[in-house]
Amino acid sequence: MKGLSLRKIGRISVIILAMFVFGCAAVPPKPTPEPALPTKDPFSLFPERYRNRALEYEKIGELRRALQCWEIVNSFIPADGEATKRIADLKAKVLTLADQHFKKGLSYYQKNSLPEARKEFLLALIYNPNHKEALDDVKHNLTGQDYTVYEVEKGDTLREIAKKQYHDPEKDFLIAYFNDLGKDLKLTPKTFLKLPILELTPTGTASVSKGMLKEEKATKGMAAEGKEILVNTKEMVTKATGYFNAKNYRETASVAEDILQYDPGNRDARDLSNASYYEMGKMRSRDQKYQEALNDFEHVEPGYKDVKESIAFVKKQLADAHYIKGVRYFTNEELDKAIQEWEATLSFVPDHQKAKEGIESARGLLQKLKEIK
Amino acid sequence: MQKKVSIDLGHLFLFGCTLLSIALVGGCAAPRGGAPPAVAPPAVAVTPHIEARRFPDFVAVIAEQGDTLSSLAGKYLNDPSMDWFIAEFNGIDTLHPGQDLIIPLKPYERGGLTLKGYQTVPVLSYHNFSTDRSTNKMIVTQAAFEEQMKLLKDKGYRVITLDQLLDFLDFKSQVPKKSVVITIDDGWRSAYDIALPILKKYGYPATLFVYVDLIVGSKKTLSWDLIQEMAKNGIDIQGHSKTHRDLTLMDKKQTFKQYFEEIEKELSASARIIKAKVGKDIKYLAYPEGETNHLVIELVKKYGYRGAFTVKRGGNPFFIHDYRINRSMIYGDLDLNQFEKNLIFHSDEALK
Numbered sequence: 238m239k240g241l242s243l244r245k246i247g248r249i250s251v252i253i254l255a256m257f258v259f260g261c262a263a264v265p266p267k268p269t270p271e272p273a274l275p276t277k278d279p280f281s282l283f284p285e286r287y288r289n290r291a292l293e294y295e296k297i298g299e300l301r302r303a304l305q306c307w308e309i310v311n312s313f314i315p316a317d318g319e320a321t322k323r324i325a326d327l328k329a330k331v332l333t334l335a336d337q338h339f340k341k342g343l344s345y346y347q348k349n350s351l352p353e354a355r356k357e358f359l360l361a362l363i364y365n366p367n368h369k370e371a372l373d374d375v376k377h378n379l380t381g382q383d384y385t386v387y388e389v390e391k392g393d394t395l396r397e398i399a400k401k402q403y404h405d406p407e408k409d410f411l412i413a414y415f416n417d418l419g420k421d422l423k424l425t426p427k428t429f430l431k432l433p434i435l436e437l438t439p440t441g442t443a444s445v446s447k448g449m450l451k452e453e454k455a456t457k458g459m460a461a462e463g464k465e466i467l468v469n470t471k472e473m474v475t476k477a478t479g480y481f482n483a484k485n486y487r488e489t490a491s492v493a494e495d496i497l498q499y500d501p502g503n504r505d506a507r508d509l510s511n512a513s514y515y516e517m518g519k520m521r522s523r524d525q526k527y528q529e530a531l532n533d534f535e536h537v538e539p540g541y542k543d544v545k546e547s548i549a550f551v552k553k554q555l556a557d558a559h560y561i562k563g564v565r566y567f568t569n570e571e572l573d574k575a576i577q578e579w580e581a582t583l584s585f586v587p588d589h590q591k592a593k594e595g596i597e598s599a600r601g602l603l604q605k606l607k608e609i610k
Numbered sequence: 611m612q613k614k615v616s617i618d619l620g621h622l623f624l625f626g627c628t629l630l631s632i633a634l635v636g637g638c639a640a641p642r643g644g645a646p647p648a649v650a651p652p653a654v655a656v657t658p659h660i661e662a663r664r665f666p667d668f669v670a671v672i673a674e675q676g677d678t679l680s681s682l683a684g685k686y687l688n689d690p691s692m693d694w695f696i697a698e699f700n701g702i703d704t705l706h707p708g709q710d711l712i713i714p715l716k717p718y719e720r721g722g723l724t725l726k727g728y729q730t731v732p733v734l735s736y737h738n739f740s741t742d743r744s745t746n747k748m749i750v751t752q753a754a755f756e757e758q759m760k761l762l763k764d765k766g767y768r769v770i771t772l773d774q775l776l777d778f779l780d781f782k783s784q785v786p787k788k789s790v791v792i793t794i795d796d797g798w799r800s801a802y803d804i805a806l807p808i809l810k811k812y813g814y815p816a817t818l819f820v821y822v823d824l825i826v827g828s829k830k831t832l833s834w835d836l837i838q839e840m841a842k843n844g845i846d847i848q849g850h851s852k853t854h855r856d857l858t859l860m861d862k863k864q865t866f867k868q869y870f871e872e873i874e875k876e877l878s879a880s881a882r883i884i885k886a887k888v889g890k891d892i893k894y895l896a897y898p899e900g901e902t903n904h905l906v907i908e909l910v911k912k913y914g915y916r917g918a919f920t921v922k923r924g925g926n927p928f929f930i931h932d933y934r935i936n937r938s939m940i941y942g943d944l945d946l947n948q949f950e951k952n953l954i955f956h957s958d959e960a961l962k
Contacts (some may be wrong), residue, residue: 279660280670283710298725305718313667355960356931359723362781366720372781380931383904383911409866415908492937 241315242418252597283318284313291323300331300364342374347517348529355379381488384415387430387481394424402432402475435475474505481509486520489513490536511541521553527558556585560592574601631647662686671714673705686713694768694786721928726907727958729774729784730925731826733791734952735896739800744942748769751942752804758940759812762790767953769814772846772894779935782929788955792816793919793937795850795896797824797832806840819896819919822883832885832908841888847882848894849915851876856899857906873906877913894918896937907933925954 291306304327311320311377342357361371385397395409395418403411413419417432424430477492490513496506518533530551537544561579576599582592655694663670671677671684679693682705687695697703698719700711722729736755739747744751750758760767768786769780775791776785792809794801797820809816820832827833832840841847851857857876860869877895884892893916897906902922910918910933917932924936938952 265962279672280663280710283670283712287712302718302724309668309670309712312668313670352960356962359728359929359961362721363723363725363786366781368725375929376781383933406865408866411870415912433908436903448849472941530753 243418255290266508280313284310284317287319291320295323295327300327300334301366303327315523331364333366335361335371338364339368339371339374339538342371344526344529345376346378346487347487347521348532351379351489376528382434382483382485383477384431384433385485387432387479388482389424389430391428391429393426395422398424398430398432402479404471404475404486408435430452432479435472436476436477454509474509477506481513484516486517490517494558508539511537511544515547516539518544518551522547522551525553525554531555552585556582556589556592563592563595564589567595567599572603575599634834635863640778643706643825667715669715669753670728671711671713673707673709673711675707677707678853679705679707682711682713682887684869687715698787702885703874716761717782718938719784720781721778722784722787722956725961727956727961728787728927729778730954730957731770731778731785731789731791731923732953732955733775733793733919733935733937735919735921735939736792736794736801736805737796737939739804741804747941747943749800749942750940754942754944754949755805756808757946759808759814761946761950762814763812765953769779769812771815772817772848772908772917774815775926775935776894779926779928779930779932781824790953790955793819793896796821797837797850799828799830799832799836801834802836802840806843806845809845810843815844815846817846817848817894820847820880820884821854821878821898824852826889838888844942846888847884847888847892849877849880850891850896851898852879852883854898856901857897858901858903862863867960870905877909881913897921900937902934923952925957929956929960 287306287309291303291310293304294306304324307320307323307327310317311324314320320358337358338357339518340355342361345351345354355375358371358375361368363370363373367475385402387402389398395412396406398412399409400406402408412430412432413422414431415433457510473492473496477489477496480486480492489509493506493510493513496503497510514533514536516531518537520529521530521533531548534544534548534551539545559578559581563575563582566572566575566578576596577597579589579599580587580591614949637717640694659674660672662672671682671686673682679702680690680864681695683692683696684690696711696713696940699712699714699886702709702711738749738750739755741750741752744754756814761767765788767788767790769792770785770789772791772793773791774783774785778785792814794816797818805816818837820837824831825837827835842882853876855872855876857873859919860866862871881892884890893914895910895918897920901903901921902910902920907918915933917935919935919937920941922934922936923938926936930936940949940952
């Protein structure tokens with residue numbers, strides 16, 4: 238600093254001052270070409286992230302969500318082989334699972350096991366939210382219809398139908414109202430009419446639900462100490478008949494059983510119960526669901542139609558199925574299991590000769606094996 | 611002399627430092643032409659604009675500064691209130707610049723149905739309100755109502771409309787996981803004086819089910835003018851019959867036909883009067899006394915109602931009967947914990 242003259246210091250100051258006053262712009266930097274940056278796809282992380290999510294969802298069984306994630310991966314990388322394959326596999330799998338659960342649901346529904354049916358229909362919708370039948374069942378059929386369907390017979394008039402269905406021809410106006418018909422309109426056989434379900438007590442003072450009837454019965458029963466309880470079985474029979482005419486056998490059986498619970502000697506209810514279980518048994522038998530068919534037929538009184546023969550038929554089918562299973566076990570040298578199956582055969586058809594012989598042979602062989610050991 | 615030079619050099623150094631400071635503060639980027647130096651922006655990472663990528667079923671987005679879930683919902687779903695739809699799909703509550711997310715363009719979880727269970731939507735049923743204290747069960751105090759509405763906000767519940775509820779019940783669309791519906795029955799004046807300002811404060815939609823014979827504009831009851839004003843303020847006006855008679859009960863002296871004509875009139879007159887006074891068709895019914903049966907339901911359907919409400923306590927899964935929708939009555943003697951017990955939004959009962 239000592240060697241600097243005041244003049245020199247002044248010059249430097251002026252230069253610095255000029256630089257600061259005019260700023261960087263005063264001395265424009267020489268433009269240098271920017272190095273070309275590699276253009277990175279800002280969405281490049283998406284496919285990997287959703288691939289991982291898809292795999293996680295698959296692990297916990299949330300297949301629909303997994304499918305959604307794979308579809309996101311596939312949208313970004315249409316050529317991604319793994320995503321394409323997983324989408325195809327998952328689509329097939331969810332449809333199969335949905336269908337399996339739906340069928341299971343139907344089976345429970347026919348057996349009147351409604352909570353189980355609901356669960357299966359919901360599972361069907363989880364796997365396939367577009368499953369229209371599962372949605373219809375869980376949303377409408379399981380919640381119960383508010384009307385019955387009546388098939389018009391030859392010669393029917395609204396008054397006659399009202400008499401048959403409501404035990405009151407004056408209620409013909411109700412049928413006309415809910416079916417947009419003129420009161421004197423000629424009805425066409427084989428057409429269907431919608432009949433609202435009426436829930437009126439015998440006194441006609443209150444409309445109550447089936448559940449309330451039970452409650453009323455309990456309360457009155459306690460108070461009246463065994464006196465006859467007023468339960469409108471006639472209305473309930475009408476209701477059950479409506480269900481039966483609408484081929485809703487499950488509901489028919491349910492209502493008929495409710496009536497029989499209060500009035501075990503009610504012939505109409507017994508007939509409806511017989512008829513509905515018989516029809517359900519026949520349907521299941523046709524579908525080769527012999528165990529379910531047997532369960533239904535066993536609810537039917539022995540003298541009803543050909544129920545005895547029907548039971549014998551399904552038992553034979555069940556016996557044969559067990560017999561064949563037994564043969565398979567036998568050829569696989571699983572003798573204990575073969576015996577079990579043949580014993581099951583005999584539980585359905587006690588004089589099944591082949592099963593008897595099979596058991597004898599298997600037991601003989603087991604004995605010989607014991608001796609060799 | 612030496613001393614003097616030293617002093618001058620020191621001044622010069624200080625002068626240089628001052629200039630340097632000015633230059634640094636102003637910065638090279640300071641605007642020219644004597645404009646004051648700009649204030650430096652807060653230190654926030656500025657993200658470059660990245661065009662969203664659209665696919666048939668979703669849009670992939672990288673959030674920019676200023677984006678919110680609501681603004682993105684407005685931009686891509688045409689409805690800013692669908693922010694929850696984006697948030698729930700991406701498992702996020704908030705958004706920050708640079709965050710990437712997927713915006714689904716169609717429902718991805720109808721009915722809130724998964725292997726873990728399904729969504730239930732509670733519908734709250736209020737009747738009357740008072741400013742001071744509750745003199746009976748059906749009257750909720752202003753303070754309690756305010757507290758309950760605040761709880762809904764604080765705990766992240768979303769109040770939805772009846773149309774949204776019915777779309778959910780039809781398995782057509784999904785609603786926020788913690789959805790709740792607010793309804794007020796009858797047509798008491800307090801619905802306008804007390805409930806409306808609080809609902810407006812929180813921005814909640816609500817439905818007023820009126821039984822038209824009550825609407826006489828007395829000290830305690832609403833007038834049609836007030837109802838129209840409520841309707842203008844986002845309150846949905848729906849039916850609760852004409853006289854509030856229990857539709858399931860038949861008078862001993864009546865014939866069945868007389869009874870039927872009477873209940874039919876309950877529905878037709880209320881629909882006609884509300885249409886005339888409020889200028890809209892009604893779609894929903896709250897059963898008087900909450901009571902219904904098969905015949906009433908068929909009649910309600912015949913009149914074109916889309917749904918009807920009982921007062922059976924409990925949330926509503928999508929598979930509830932559309933004409934037996936549950937509502938939970940909110941009584942004046944409920945404390946906040948008891949109130950909250952009505953807000954059940956998930957169940958796995960039917961999947962067990």
